[in-house]
Amino acid sequence: MASLQPVRGTHDLLPEQNRLQDYIANTAREIGELYGYHRMTTPIFEFTEVFARTLGDTSDVVTKEMYTFEDRGGEQVTLRPEGTAGIARAYISNGMQQMSPVKVSYYGPMFRYERPQKGRQRQFHQIGAELLGVEQVAGDIEMIGYGAHILKALGLWDSITLELNTLGDPESRAAYRDVLVDYFKGHFDKLSEDSRARLEKNPLRILDSKDEGDRELVANAPLFAEYLNAHSQEFFKGLTEGLGDIGINYELNPRLVRGLDYYCHTCFEFTTNTLGAQGTVMAGGRYDGLISTMGGPQTAGVGWAAGVERLALMVGEAPAGARPVALIPMGDAAEAKCRTLAQTLREGGVAVELGYSGNMKKRMKRADKANAKLAVILGYDELANGVAQLRDLDSGEQQEVALDQLADVIGKK
């Protein structure tokens, strides 16, 4: 049994779930087109270095969560844990600065070796978008509007909050970080065990600690706002005003941070309280230092990513698809005729349900189950007269239609 189960944290996407996730991904893609973002696809694995370098040596994702292995040629490769690094690598590999600004969206599986929970799997899917080569705050505003648009189109907006913060430019950030580390070092004995570790790796994260003792310290910690230089303040002001222009509400969350050095300025998360501990549904920010960190030209960047499984949990089910026409033949001759008819209708763009066996009653039942709107009944008498009974399965009304007019009549229904 064990060997017939999927690997821990992975799941089969049965047709219903697959359709739901496709619906979400397609909605995101279509909305992206409205903003001028086109889908691109990078490999699902890269040289390990691509992720190790961009995500930093200390992040949990790199140190504990990557699926890394040596391939048969002796190369260290890693299944991608997120989408941005691959896009950034592709930007450099393909000399995409020639196409600036680059506006792309993506969709695909990601892999993280984490302890699974609802809304957190080892293989999961993300949709995402990146804007490369735009340093103006207009890019950040557009990105957030784009993401919000998707959440609205999926009908989730009412249960979602946009949390917003600024990380400032590198200069402000470094200044604040130093002050913060000094402050917490002065209270080292009161820090929780987790936060002592964070002090080394990612001191800003202490601001978001759930430990009570930490929270008391945080309450009296120096404020980032006091260390933002004029440029950073100006940028953030532009962002909040721009969001006002497009009618998007947000909550300022000074504890919202990112661990990695190449992030700057805009930092946002769309969150919900309907998914338990996995409340972040879409998250993003500005990463002007990323491309250069990877060895490319200095290039500004903004982006976001969203977990498709988490969105799917919230959406529940995909809207109903097109209702098929069911063909109900009786007897071998009628079955042969229906085969021909089905092919013609399908090539004409009509969804057709044609069973493989069963008497009329069985076939009618299946038509019902397939949510068919119309049934075409073709028996001995009809075949002899070149007609069929066309039955509306909602109203029960039935009319006789000549076979050569059937496609036309169905097309008008």
Add this chain to the structure above:
RNA sequence: GCGGGUGUAGCUCAGGUGGUUAGAGCACCAGUUUGUGGCACUGGGGGCCGUGGGUUCAAGUCCCAUCACUCGCCCCA
């Protein structure tokens, strides 16, 4: 990685203190009806009771381990 909960049919769940061939509803298949669906009735298929070990005359039931899912922490989408 840390702490807690759960695991019986495809799904939702019953199976007091261990005791014959493990049950229900839904779903599935077939029939009642060799030409009319949603309803009803009848019948049928389907369970290594998550897995492995132990205690016992006897284990779905008790003990241990393991795996998976799940809640919180961590981290994040």
